[in-house]
Structures are given as C-alpha cells and as structure tokens.
Amino acid sequence: MMKMKKLFGLAAMLVVMALVVAGCGGGQTPASTDKKEDAPKEGTGEKLKVAYIYVGPVGDAGWTYAHDQGRQYLEKELPNIETSFVESVPETPADAERVLTDLVNKGNKVIFATSFGYMDSVLKVAKKYPDVIFLHCSGYKTDKNVGTYFGRMYQPRFLSGMAAGKQTKSNTIGFVAAMPIPEVVWGINSFTLGVKSVNPTAKVKVVWTNTWYDPAKEKDAAKSLLDAGADVIAMHQDTPGPMQAAEEKGAFSVGYNTDMRQFAPKAVLTGPVWNWGPYYVNTVKAVIDGTWKSEQYFGSMADGIIDLAPYGDMVSEDVRKLVDEKKQAILDGKFEVFAGPIKDQSGAVKVPEGKTMTDEEVLNMMWFVEGVDGSIPKK
C-alpha cells in the first residue's frame, strides 16, 4: 500500500514537472526568435499576422460574434494577412496578459483586444513590445503603439427608438440594461430620445440585471417589464434572452449587437448592430502602408462601423420611411442625436438649445434624459 502511494506521488510530481517545463518552453523560445526578426515589417512578402482576443465565445450571437464577423471580413478583403483569435479570455490581468504575451510571441504584429476590461493589460504588454500595434475596443487609454476604437452606437439606437416608439400601444417601452456604466446609460438615453421624437407621451422603463451574460436572468427581467405593462422590449445585453420573453408574450422587441430576428421572428422590429469589418480593413491597411498612428477612433454610421439591422415584417412602410429618412440625415451629418435642448429626468435643461454634447460629455454620461422611468444605481 505504501509503495503504491509513493509511486503515485512520484508520478504526480513528474507530470507537474513536465507541465512546468513545457509551459516555460512554449513561452520563451519564440520570444527570443521574435526579437531577431522584428526589424522588417513590410515588403518582405511575408504575411502580416493579426490576432484577436475575445471576451466571450464566437458563437454568443452578440458582441463577440460581431467582432468575429469583422475578423472574417478582414481576412477576405486583405489577402496578404493571416488572422487568429483566442476566445473566452477572462478580463482578469493574469489571463489577459498571458494571452496577449503569447500572441506577441507567436509573431502577431497587430492585436485587437475587444473588451473594455483588457485595458490595463493591453497597456502593460504594449510597453514591453513596442514593435507590435495594439488596438483596444471601448477603452480610453492610449500609448505610442496602442490605439482605441469604438462606435457611436447612439445613432442607430436613436433610430431603433423611433421604430419602438411607433410600435408601442401601451406607451410603455421596457429596457433591459446590463451595467450602470456610461456606455449603457447613453445607449438608453439615445434610445429614449428616439422614442420621444415620434411619440412624446411614451416612457422607457429601465431594469438593471447587473450581468452581461445570463440568458435566464435577462429573460426574467424582460418578463417583469412585460408584467409592468411594456409592449416593446429593448435591451443592452449580450444574449437574446429578452427577445425570447417578448416573443412568448406576443410583444415586440429591439435587438442589439447582431441581427436577432432568428431568435424571435415575430417580435424583433430591428436593432442597432455592429459592423466591425470596414474598420478592421482600414486599420490593418494603414499598418501595412506604414501610415498608422495611435488615435482614439470613435466611428459613426457614415463610417459603416455601426448600422441598423433589417426591419422585421411587422414594421409598416410608413415607419420604415420615417426611420430611413432620419438615417439619411445622420449619414449626411445633418442630424445630431445629442443636440439640445435635452432635459434630464427632473425636467431641468442639461443641454441648451443650439448646443451639442461633446464626445467627452457623451462618454461620461451618467444621468437619464426626460422620459426614462428608472434610476441609475449608485455604487
């Protein structure tokens, strides 16, 4: 018996040691070769390697799926590059830094980090590898070789709000919101402004789930809004749970991230969607041409990075025409979503007539506009 135990212990130790050795080997050998070949960047005929790290699985039907569509578009458009991705990478520094370093060691020259939580890890790793270009989605910190990118999602959100405002009969629209952060708050505000522009008596009821990713909980939150009299459900979540709740109750819904009609064909009116492909192509092209500079990119509908999903069958011709006209105005730069006068929930004028909120103000927005029924939880 004792002998067996000793043997087991020995075997376990050997396995652990083998793993440690393998781990070190995998991490360090490519790093040293990398340093030698970092000089020639373009024109050698070698394929440029581009990598992505994703916070969720590529099949989440939402956020990460949209990024991966962009990656595939990039690979199709630019033949002389090679792309790869690592999915479901936690936002903890230990994991994010390990994956980022690993991608650098594999010879990637451009790395897209597609979630807010990777921000500090990206900056830390970028300092160590100045010859690699990092692009961080939705963050606000840059460096010589770190740029950020995001989209003015409030434009299509406003348009989807118009469709919802026209569809509602009860004049109560529910909004399932994930986290009380500016991105979600300005999403709700722009949606509400869209609703009010066509239906001044309607209000938007907000429920917070405090999760990005829990289909059962998100669905339950949508149900509670439907019970409270809402007949259209909008959302800022990563799963189609709220859409399913609306479909079951015979209500309508507004999707997010991707075209969500397949999940609730009778419910989804339309929805704001991401279209990362053109941005990825332009950025990688700039890197190849040597014209890339670190910047904070905040793309608009005119750039094609964001759009409105195709309408569901229940959206009438009149509404389509109305929304399409507004869309054209946004594309032509004739209409600004956050142009005054805008009042907050108490009725006080926050943005006076003739003024438009700056990007800085939008990105730090932590108050609700008039017409939102709900409050932002304090920390």
Next chain:
Amino acid sequence: MDQGIIIAILATAVTAGTPILYAALGEIITERSGTLNLGVEGMMLVGAVSGFMAAYVSGNPWLGFGAAMAAGGAVSLIHAFLTITLRANQVVCGLALTIFGTGFSSYIGKPFVGIPLKETFKPVEIPFLSDIPVIGPIFFNHDPLVYISYLLIILLAFLIYRTRWGLNLRAVGENPAAADSAGISVSITRYQSVFIGGMLAGAGGAYLSLAYAPSWLENMTAGRGWIAVALVIFAMWDPYKALLGSYIFGGVEALGFRLQTMNVTISPFFLKMLPYILTIVVLIIVTRETKTRKVGAPAALGQPYHREDR
C-alpha cells in the same frame, strides 16, 4: 401592489425556482446516503448542454430531457467512483467535478452556442386546476417540467420516508457501519443515491436550456448549482421544505426586477446574497436544534466508509 402583480411574481418564482428545485432534490437524495457532492453546478451544466444538443438534433425536447438526465447521471458516477470506491475526499472531488463540468460543457457545446431551439417546452394549462383563482395561474399554468417536479417531490418523499429503500438510504447516511452489519450494501446504496442526484441535477440544467431560456450558452447556470447546495441545508434534507425554499430563492430574483419596475431600488447585490443569508440563518437554527432534537444533517455526511476502520 395589486393582485395581478403579486400573482405574476409568484408565478415567476415557481419557474425561476424549478431548476434549483430539481438539483436540490437530487442533492437531498445524494446527501441522505452520507455522500456530499459539490459538483451540482458542473452536473447541471453538462445536463443543460447534453439536453440542448439532443433536443436540437432530434427535434424533440423530451428526448433532450432524457439525455440531460443520463448525462448528469454519468458525470455523477465519476464522483461516485472516486469517493465511494476510492474513498477520496468528497469536498475536493465535488469541487473538481464542478470545474470539470463547466469546462467540459463549454467544450462540447461550442458548435451549439447561440442557436435557437425549434421545439421547446411550452406552458400547458391544466384543465380545471388552472381555473382556480390565484392558485391556478401561480401553479398550474407552466410547462410540463414544472408539473413533473411537483410529482417528483411526492415520489421522493414517499421513497425516503415510506419504503425499505429509503430506510436503507437513511441508515447508510446516519450510521454506515450499523447498516453494513445489518446486511445493507453501503457502496451500492451510495452509488444509487449519487446517480439519482446526478440525474436530477442534469434535469435541472435541462430545464434552463430547454424551457426557461431555450438556448445553450456557456456557463448558463450562473451559480444556480451552488444555490441548490445551499438549499439542501435550508430544507434540512426534506423534499417538501426544498419546494418551499426553491420558490423563496427563485422569488427573490423575480421580486428584485418587479421592485425595480415599481421604482423601488434595492441593491441587486443585496438580493443576490439573500438566499445565502437565509441559509446561514437556517444553519444556525438547525445547529442549535440538533442539540435538543434529532434534526439536521445525516450523521455520516462527508465521511467515506471504510469497513476495516470500524
């Protein structure tokens, strides 16, 4: 609050509590035999993904439900083998099972993430019973899996308290040595109870992926397995109290969103911790009660049985 909203909250409490109820009932059977299985979360996830895959491929949710139970049971046998046959530490094995189940379900479920299921469990009104005011809409206007859980409670309570098998089960959980000398096979009884526990945890997972939010997404149980483990203590190892507890735990979540729609703000973090606070309170009471009366955990819970150690 008018009556309609209260009924809606209670009806949601029933559906939100059902996945926890299945898993907790399974864990009650498992723990009654003296085996602690902390792998509920993992078994639920494997059940959820297998159920979804089977239902997607076959187009029949009932086949999915069956597959989920089989898969949950299969995973639990790993635990049974490690803790009953090899007498490994039950806590460590259970935790490992949860980690394994989380990873394994993500791995095999990859191609199925984010696709809608065509045939799902839909609410069915039970004639007559659903017409009873208040009670009808709360309890008898759900999908078939909810009704099965009602029957399951009665069945399990009967098994535990009224049959020879249940007596053996409890004997093994209280005093395996005595049970052994009375001619009851400790390991066979424990294998059976762990397997039943795994099947029911799988069923709880399938309720999420086939009825509650019909889709498969990584880690979709989101901690419900742990709530089920806490619920077993809350219920003091009794199926009927598990029914009450699971609806309270499910109702807490439903209530949170309804309060928000009425502009009453309670921190969601507070609501999230409420089930566990309730469990701690019950634990305190139970521990005090055990000194005076005979209630509480099976005496041999968590201890591997070694015939030679007697």
